[in-house]
Amino acid sequence: MHMFEVVNDNNKVVLDDTQKCMHLKYLLKYTKSNFVTLNRWTSPYGAYFSKFKNPAQNLYTGSLDRGQVMQRVFIKVPITKRDKDEFYLYSIHFPHEVPSFSTSETCEYDSNRNVFQPLFLLTMYLPAGVFLDNILNRYASLEVYVYSSKLDRKTNFGLEIFDKDRNKLFSSSLYYMRVCDVKDAYYTVNNKNAQDFYTQTSYNGIKKIGLTRINSWRTQEIAINGNTVTTYLSNSQNTQLSLNHGFDGHMMYIVSELEGHQDFPVSVDLGEI
Secondary structure (H helix, E strand, C coil): CCCCEEECCCCCEEEECCCCCCEEEEEEECCHHHEEEECCCCCCCCCEEEEECCCECCCCCCCCCCCCCEEEEEEEEECCCCCCCCCEEEEEECCCCECEEEEEEEEEEECCCCEEEEEEEEEEEECCCCCHHHHHHHCCCCEEEEEECCCCCCCCCCCEEECCCCCEEEECCCCECEEEEEEEEEECCCCCCHHHHCEEEECCCCCCEEEEEEECCCCEEEEEECCEEEEEECCCHHHHHHHHHCCCEEEEEEEEECCCCCCCCCEECCCCC
């Protein structure tokens, strides 16, 4: 039995005394001052706002023709300020069309400390025709919202909620992830048609959209253009091979409202999170 619940107009529980809320820990933006062109697999350890050296196949058409290829840009940030019992969730605000993106945590070797360190990695495919000269102008407003599971901020005002073991679950002094929708789909070996993997949803009621990619089927891409999110299969040989073979899989993404976070301090070109 819950001792405390907050229910919205759709009769959904949005806050109670059993579930911890994700709160905003960092708001990241990057500038041309640290933009470099690197080969992802040989880049030295550290924080980078970078472009892959070689262009990629057009995900929509499969073309490798000059003028039709897509550029790949990535943001890489070492994770050094996270406790062992803490986890992060990333929401991205894209100011322009992105045909595909992914977020992940990986490890790279830090030669200065002689250890492998975790890093956050955001990879974006840019539309055909968007090249290095206008990448920075188009994506100067890109923002990475890093939400944390750990509530360790102390305050003497506002509302705080604890569970039965006196663990803090919520504090009104923090900025929280405002989830508007979760898309969740499961696929089986019987899904042999590309149309089975296609969805398109417009979120016109959201003022500033944030997108969190959790997972997708093998060659399934998640795209965003304005407030419209689309899932589709890339036009590639691997897609047809995967459809012919048949694989179980899962797609999931989270849409959140970022309006209301404008008072949170922005970290520009931050090297660690």
